[in-house]
Amino acid sequence: MPVTPRYAWSETEEEARVTVYVKAAAASSQLSYFCGGCVLKLNCRPYFLQLDLHDYVCYVAPPAAGRPSSSVAVLSDCVVFTLRKLKRGVWGSLTAQLPPEELAERRSRSLEEKRMLDQADSKREEERKWDAQRLAVKQQIEKDTQEREAIRKAKQKDVEAALVRFRQVHNGRTQTLFAFRL
Numbered sequence: 001m002p003v004t005p006r007y008a009w010s011e012t013e014e015e016a017r018v019t020v021y022v023k024a025a026a027a028s029s030q031l032s033y034f035c036g037g038c039v040l041k042l043n044c045r046p047y048f049l050q051l052d053l054h055d056y057v058c059y060v061a062p063p064a065a066g067r068p069s070s071s072v073a074v075l076s077d078c079v080v081f082t083l084r085k086l087k088r089g090v091w092g093s094l095t096a097q098l099p100p101e102e103l104a105e106r107r108s109r110s111l112e113e114k115r116m117l118d119q120a121d122s123k124r125e126e127e128r129k130w131d132a133q134r135l136a137v138k139q140q141i142e143k144d145t146q147e148r149e150a151i152r153k154a155k156q157k158d159v160e161a162a163l164v165r166f167r168q169v170h171n172g173r174t175q176t177l178f179a180f181r182l
Contacts, residue, residue: 002048037110
């Protein structure tokens with residue numbers, strides 16, 4: 001049976017901070033959380049916490065996502081959620097006081113939005129990796145082209161130097177027996 005952990009919260013007009021006290025949170029490999037939309041969930045056996053937030057907050061996102069984000073800090077004895085509010089203002093209460101059906105609808109909408117954002121982040125990350133690979137290939141091709149051009153020029157110099165030596169040996173009495181084209 002899950003245990004609801006103790007938590008504390010505070011707020012400003014821009015953010016709400018929720019500190020959830022769970023023992024050995026940082027050492028737990030079973031710690032999982034979801035934060036965004038209007039839901040905050042934390043699961044760290046034997047603890048489970050689900051809060052239906054008063055209003056919408058930004059999702060926790062990787063820095064590369066390039067959008068405003070809430071954040072999570074996992075400490076030795078607690079997990080601190082810094083929730084960036086979508087709308088400025090003071091809530092007065094951390095949780096929403098709505099009928100259960102409406103809370104369930106808000107929760108499912110938040111989870112669906114998160115799934116869609118994760119897909120977009122994943123696609124963006126994949127595109128970033130492809131762009132990096134394309135850039136690396138392009139740079140390698142340019143390097144190889146420069147090296148081939150340097151080799152071609154060195155060969156041309158060697159051929160010209162050989163022709164000069166050949167003409168010097170024969171005092172210009174020779175006919176051109178062959179032509180070089182590189």
